[in-house]
Amino acid sequence: MASELKYLSGFGNEFQSEDPRCPGALPQGQNNPQKCPYGLYAEQLSGTAFTAPRSENQRSWLYRIRPSVLHQPFEKVKNGHVTHDWNEQPPNPNQLRWKPFDLPKAGEKVDWLQGLHTVCGAGDPRTRNGVAIHVYMCNAPMGDKAFYNADGDFLIVPQQGTLHITTEFGKMTAEPNEICVIQQGIRFNVSVLEPSRGYILEVFDNHFHLPSLGPIGANGLANPRDFLTPVAWFEDRDIPEYQIISKYQGQLFEAVQNHSPFDIVAWHGNYAPYKYDLANFMPVNAVRFDHCDPSIFTVLTCPSNKPGTAVADFVIFPPRWAVQEHTFRPPYYHRNCMSEFMGIIYGKYEAKEEGFQPGGASLHSMMTPHGPDSQCYEGAVTDPLKPTLIADGTQAFMFESSFSMAVTKWGFDGCQKIDPAYFKCWQTLKKNFNPHWRPEK
Structure with a gap:
């Protein structure tokens, strides 16, 4: 699968991409023509307010076979181990350490969403202010199911096993020592071929940026050219009951539709998922x-x-x-x-x-x-x-x-x-103070 994937290079660029099976699918000269090529629908996905400064504005135009509004009503489903209830436990200021989180047991099939567990966090997605940290442990593909996060962005850090991710913008893989970011509202599906485990940082407030380099100068740390965004890829697939799972205000909701959501033939903009190889830092x-x-x-x-x-x-x-x-x-x-x-x-x-x-x-x-x-x-x-x-x-x-x-x-x-026993790792630190010490002459 990895050999078939193609990427666009650069962080935060204004990209344009179309599936080569439909040349000319990307409209030229305007974003929302009266009739899109190939009978497609135009849809804008906005990651910032319309009036955000141009330097910070993030949005993409999508040209898809069906608009994403074509689904049945959302209904509440069980949250599993995803939560933003930060009052479940009394506060604890102690240093905490977790041993490796357990992978699914033999004979048990757990997909990426089912294996998502919230470890800690703070704030409130309703006021767009806060963070959550999750881990995932899975061993099965998601099948005919897509997930999107209405609360914020996911920064995913695989630790074991490769994630094969299909997004509305195209396909990408994320291996251990790579990270990927899937922003608020973008639908995606995760498939795995082996037991997989990793970490997730979720932010409610804003999107991730490259840090300013200041006196370091123009180069160093993570360079923009090393961030990769998938190219357009679509599937035109009718499915009786395709599940769309939304995380909204910390709760999970499900809507059913009769087709794959990964039907974007072309897109352009600067709001798209991306990956980065930590070896390039x-x-x-x-x-x-x-x-x-x-x-x-x-x-x-x-x-x-x-x-x-x-x-x-x-x-x-x-x-x-x-x-x-x-x-x-x-x-x-x-x-x-x-x-x-x-x-x-x-x-x-x-x-x-x-x-x-x-x-x-x-x-x-x-x-x-x-x-x-x-x-x-x-x-x-x-x-x-x-x-x-x-x-x-x-x-x-x-x-x-x-x-x-x-x-x-x-x-x-x-x-x-x-x-x-985590606290014990410091208990044998010795008192080395010597009041009679004097610097050597």
């Missing part, structure tokens, strides 16, 4: 002394209305060289006015090599202290400071948010993956 770091803040590893950011403060940042800790002099190289001990949810795709995270496992996670809440475990600290203050390749064979990431996260009932109890 170009780290920038100190080369003399001291330790940069983790913000230097930001791939994408969803800004808030407060300058310099994000609704959520997606940050990675990729393989990179550490060459600083007279510097404590691991992550420093820290208390933060942000919430930090971490996951690991593969390998061993350098600050906690033993307990932090691929497919698991941790949450360090606002102003709760955290940092390297005892073993990492002892090694860091005694190892010779020669150039060292750190995080080799490892990819860890962080969802960092200005919202104070509440953990769901499933996240605390239902998954049964909380590590009660």
Whole structure:
């Protein structure tokens, strides 16, 4: 399947694409002609307000076989383990760590939507202000079912297994060490050929942007040309009962229609799903002394209305060289006015090599202290400071948010993956204070 896929390159570009089976399907010169080529319907999908500044305005024009309004009424369905009820559990400021989340059991068929579980979050999609963090564990295709999120954007981080995603804009795959973003309102279907697991960052407020580079200059971190958007692909398929699932105000609703929703023959605009290979990230770091803040590893950011403060940042800790002099190289001990949810795709995270496992996670809440475990600290203050390749064979990431996260009932109890011994990784840190120490002359 991957060899058949084609992509458009660049972040936030004004793209145009048509399925080669219908040349000329994309109208020229105007968006909404009286009669579209091939008898298609014109439909606009708006990701921002009509009057948003041009530099921020996001919308796409879709030319489809049937308009998306052609469905039966939506009806409420069971939510499964998706929730935005942040009052399910009493607050807990402790450091939390989850062991790897369980994949579906043998003989059990679970598709991507059925395997979606909310771990934590904050805010309210009704007022478009907040975030949610989910995990998914699945082993079966979605079949004749499509999903769209009316509440916000999904940033999907596969950890195990490849996702084969069909969207209204075309097809794409997302493998471990790749991410994909599917924005608010875009319908998609996920198929898997093997047990799959991963993480999702959902934002209600805004869309993801590349961070400003400031004094770094024009290049570095995630470069726009490395983001890929699918090209137009359609299917004209009549189906007696095709399910359209909507996540609306934190609840799931289902409508039935008699055809595939993936019938867009051509499209143009700058509001489209995209993917990115984390191996293309170009780290920038100190080369003399001291330790940069983790913000230097930001791939994408969803800004808030407060300058310099994000609704959520997606940050990675990729393989990179550490060459600083007279510097404590691991992550420093820290208390933060942000919430930090971490996951690991593969390998061993350098600050906690033993307990932090691929497919698991941790949450360090606002102003709760955290940092390297005892073993990492002892090694860091005694190892010779020669150039060292750190995080080799490892990819860890962080969802960092200005919202104070509440953990769901499933996240605390239902998954049964909380590590009660997490706090012990710091308990053997020694008191090294020596009041008689004097600098050498």
